Amino acid sequence: MTMPTIRVQTDDFDLQSEIDLLTAGRMDIGAVVSFCGLCRDEQGALSALELEHYPGMAEAEMNRIALLAIDRFSLLGLTAIHRYGKIAPGANIVLVIAVASHRQAAFDGANFVMDFLKTSAPFWKKEHAADGSPRSWVDAKDADDTARDRWR
Amino acid sequence: MTKLVYFAWVRERIGKTEEDLDLPPEVLTARDLLNHLKTLGEEYENALQYPEVIRVAIDQEHVEHFEKIAGAREIGIFPPMTGG
Numbered sequence: 001m002t003m004p005t006i007r008v009q010t011d012d013f014d015l016q017s018e019i020d021l022l023t024a025g026r027m028d029i030g031a032v033v034s035f036c037g038l039c040r041d042e043q044g045a046l047s048a049l050e051l052e053h054y055p056g057m058a059e060a061e062m063n064r065i066a067l068l069a070i071d072r073f074s075l076l077g078l079t080a081i082h083r084y085g086k087i088a089p090g091a092n093i094v095l096v097i098a099v100a101s102h103r104q105a106a107f108d109g110a111n112f113v114m115d116f117l118k119t120s121a122p123f124w125k126k127e128h129a130a131d132g133s134p135r136s137w138v139d140a141k142d143a144d145d146t147a148r149d150r151w152r
Numbered sequence: 153m154t155k156l157v158y159f160a161w162v163r164e165r166i167g168k169t170e171e172d173l174d175l176p177p178e179v180l181t182a183r184d185l186l187n188h189l190k191t192l193g194e195e196y197e198n199a200l201q202y203p204e205v206i207r208v209a210i211d212q213e214h215v216e217h218f219e220k221i222a223g224a225r226e227i228g229i230f231p232p233m234t235g236g
Contacts, residue, residue: 123235140232
């Protein structure tokens with residue numbers, strides 16, 4: 001059984017080194033799909049996003065999602081990293097890398113993990129406005145539930 | 153005593169990150185717990201005004217509102233998640 005790599009951290013991550021960790025010395029991997037989510041400034045309106053998480057449960061829930069994806073798509077490796085704390089526009093928030101023998105499984109695996117991560121992993125975003133106006137919590141989107149439900 | 157932990161705007165409105173509470177015996181399910189908390193003061197009422205949108209986790213696993221909370225060591229109460 002493939003075990004996922006799950007990390008929740010304040011530090012940034014490096015896409016290439018995370019891919020190298022998954023593929024080093026392996027001759028059976030034919031496909032690597034990565035998704036990297038970045039902080040937008042919403043046309044200059046935001047100075048930062050602040051990510052809060054539920055320590056322990058965030059890792060546990062990401063691990064549960066990762067194991068479902070490995071099983072469902074026969075992935076040969078999976079890495080999911082989510083940052084927390086204050087994140088500036090242009091900086092990384094989340095990374096998912098799925099590796100498999102063939103491309104469709106790797107694409108689907110990464111997509112599945114992101115859809116479930118957005119709706120089930122206990123993270124919350126708070127917006128810091130560029131003009132110093134009161135900060136507000138980002139609302140959950142129905143579109144994210146719809147994206148998750150298509151995998152049922 | 154049951155440990156309750158709060159996150160995001162639920163935490164801000166209640167004004168606490170966590171607390172230990174003695175729950176009355178008639179509080180059986182996650183829904184009962186939310187309704188009970190609403191009676192504890194204005195800040196709880198404000199945080200849990202629309203209990204149907206609030207998410208509950210028992211020992212760091214999501215549960216539905218109809219599920220029983222008996223035996224829980226830690227109960228997390230928080231708004232819908234917006235990570236990723």
